[in-house]
Amino acid sequence: KQEVTQIPAALSVPEGENLVLNCSFTDSAIYNLQWFRQDPGKGLTSLLLIQSSQREQTSGRLNASLDKSSGRSTLYIAASQPGDSATYLCAAFYGQNFVFGPGTRLSVLP
Amino acid sequence: GAGVSQSPRYKVAKRGQDVALRCDPISGHVSLFWYQQALGQGPEFLTYFQNEAQLDKSGLPSDRFFAERPEGSVSTLKIQRTQQEDSAVYLCASSLLAGGRDTQYFGPGTRLTVL
Numbered sequence: 001k002q003e004v005t006q007i008p009a010a011l012s013v014p015e016g017e018n019l020v021l022n023c024s025f026t027d028s029a030i031y032n033l034q035w036f037r038q039d040p041g042k043g044l045t046s047l048l049l050i051q052s053s054q055r056e057q058t059s060g061r062l063n064a065s066l067d068k069s070s071g072r073s074t075l076y077i078a079a080s081q082p083g084d085s086a087t088y089l090c091a092a093f094y095g096q097n098f099v100f101g102p103g104t105r106l107s108v109l110p
Numbered sequence: 111g112a113g114v115s116q117s118p119r120y121k122v123a124k125r126g127q128d129v130a131l132r133c134d135p136i137s138g139h140v141s142l143f144w145y146q147q148a149l150g151q152g153p154e155f156l157t158y159f160q161n162e163a164q165l166d167k168s169g170l171p172s173d174r175f176f177a178e179r180p181e182g183s184v185s186t187l188k189i190q191r192t193q194q195e196d197s198a199v200y201l202c203a204s205s206l207l208a209g210g211r212d213t214q215y216f217g218p219g220t221r222l223t224v225l
Binding site for chain 2: 004031032034036041042043044045046049089091093095096097098099100101102103
């Protein structure tokens with residue numbers, strides 16, 4: 001069964017810290033992996049998409065890496081800000097559907 | 111800008127009622143997905159459309175769930191004889207390319223509460 005897990009489930013940090021969110025997937029036959037942000041009561045916003053042939057993607061203060069062989073992806077957030085507070089979900093794409101992790105709930109304290 | 115829209119945003123139904131949830135994808139997007147998200151969990155795949163063709167409905171939890179996209183744009187998710195376990199947020203997403211291998215754009219969701 002294709003499963004995606006995320007660690008930690010929740011994280012609270014002071015403003016300015018660099019942090020790492022972890023994602024693991026059981027089936028390495030992914031087409032791509034996508035990181036999303038979800039604010040309370042809102043839909044998902046795509047942050048970064050990494051194709052299976054790529055090792056990492058960067059956008060501003062965000063950097064995501066992908067290691068297919070070990071079934072892992074990490075999202076690195078530099079110099080965190082209170083506006084980064086949200087739930088972060090990773091999703092592995094297997095051809096016609098995404099398998100989502102349960103998310104990491106991030107709180108950045110001012 | 112024109113993103114993915116869903117209506118209604120909130121729906122309260124009595125157990126046994128039928129409901130219909132609407133998704134307006136971004137114009138020109140070929141792929142359309144429906145997901146179900148329970149409280150505190152990640153979204154779970156329900157069904158996938160490529161234009162008007164429903165290519166994957168493996169995630170629909172029962173035959174009470176039915177989805178259509180007759181003209182390859184707007185999609186409707188229908189739930190018949192709703193049950194309390196159907197309470198969740200239903201998310202719609204669209205992507206430009208077939209197969210959904212590019213960025214998916216999500217709507218705000220419809221929160222369904224079945225009493």
